Amino acid sequence: MRILIITAGSRGDVAPFTGLGRRLFGAGHQVVVAAHPSFAALVEGCGLDHRPVPGDPQDLLRAWSRAASREEARALTRAYADGLADGVAEAVAGGTDLVLTAFGPAPLSRAAGEAFGVPVIGTYLTPAFATDQFPLPGAQTTDGLGPEDNLAAGREVLRRAEGLFAGAAARLRVRLGPPAGVSPAPGDNGPVFHGFSPLVVPRPADWPSGAEVAGYWWPARPSHWQPPAELVDFLQAGPPPVFIGFGSMASGQGERLSALVAAAVERAGVRAVVQAGWAELGGCGDDVLAIGDLPHDWLFPRTAAVVHHAGAGTTAAGLRAGVPALPVPVMYDQPFWASRLHQLGVAPRPLPFEDLTAETLGAALTACLSEPSHRRRAAGLAPHIAAEDGAGTVLAHIGSLGAG
Secondary structure (H helix, E strand, O other): OEEEEEOOOOHHHOHHHHHHHHHHHHOOOEEEEEEOHHHHHHHHHOOOEEEEOOOOHHHHHHHHHHOOOHHHHHHHHHHHHHHHHHHHHHHHHOOOOEEEEOOOOHHHHHHHHHHHOOOEEEEEOOOOOOOOOOOOOOOOOOOOOOHHHHHHHHHHHHHHHHHHHHHHHHHHHHHHOOOOOOOOOOOOOOOEEEOOOOOOOOOOOOOOOOEEEOOOOOOOOOOOOOOOHHHHHHHHOOOOOEEEOOOOOOOOOHHHHHHHHHHHHHHHOOOEEEEOOOOOOOOOOOOEEEEOOOOHHHHHHHOOEEEEOOOHHHHHHHHHHOOOEEEOOOOOOHHHHHHHHHHHOOOOOOOOHHHOOHHHHHHHHHHHHHOHHHHHHHHHHHHHHHHOOHHHHHHHHHHHHHHO
């Protein structure tokens, strides 16, 4: 079967689909990942075909920050959404038997699937159905909510998310139109598989029957990847360091954050591996090493703790590694995952990014490392999470489609 995976956003929105794609490829399917051009090397380095879709989320964030008015910001968003819609339509038109779509571009994927008569299955990295159990990631209010308020907050999250691409999806439907004599694709309102562990977020009982929690889809490691010699030497030169990285957050704040991190590491008396990310963090000296992107599944088990922005993928990698976490959430779904880490007992209370200083980070690092229950709980969860087969759940469903 020809399978097209459609995703958009930052690296964390793409990397898990390399693992899912490799699993499907290994089962004999032809797999293509449609993602922004900046991720071509990531996708192709994992042995998968790449179809580019227009847009650069880092450039979009920078443009938003410079926008002189709400009208200008809305115009930037519309241009991004329309460009992405064109790319999604072109990717589907290129030929496929099945579309797997991330949550963000799902309205566009479903519009294109409907037009070309291709079934669409949701493959989402965060909870995406309102529930009375908790407010969805991205909710503006999360403290002290009851069941009805949780539902209302979740519906508001979905309304805002759908609004981002609703206009582009409507324009795409008008432009493409359903082919003559073809009904909407059978997967248009079909199943949705969530790529996170039920041990982290159990499936809410009030979700619709087609919404499943499959388990994590672990990013594939690029072919022939080897760790940099400088990193290997640093790891061997002393006790396990802490990892510090903010992923796609804090673009343009590298100089301030680098100085802050260096001071915090000195205060806590630890060594650190600092990942540059979009903030372009740096580090130097005997106790701090700066690195670029590399597989978290290799690095994290070699660390004493992981300090991160609590993006879905980095959160998952830390849990799989069985090491304590110190979440520093910035926005979007990150406060949700940060709260989950604390509830699971693998992390102290989250340190919000707006409260980040050398003093608060140094104190939080000390608290994280000095509480043995964090490491004990992390080590206990890790083998259970690693044993789950989230990609296998999706593969089994796709196999049942072929059998039908």
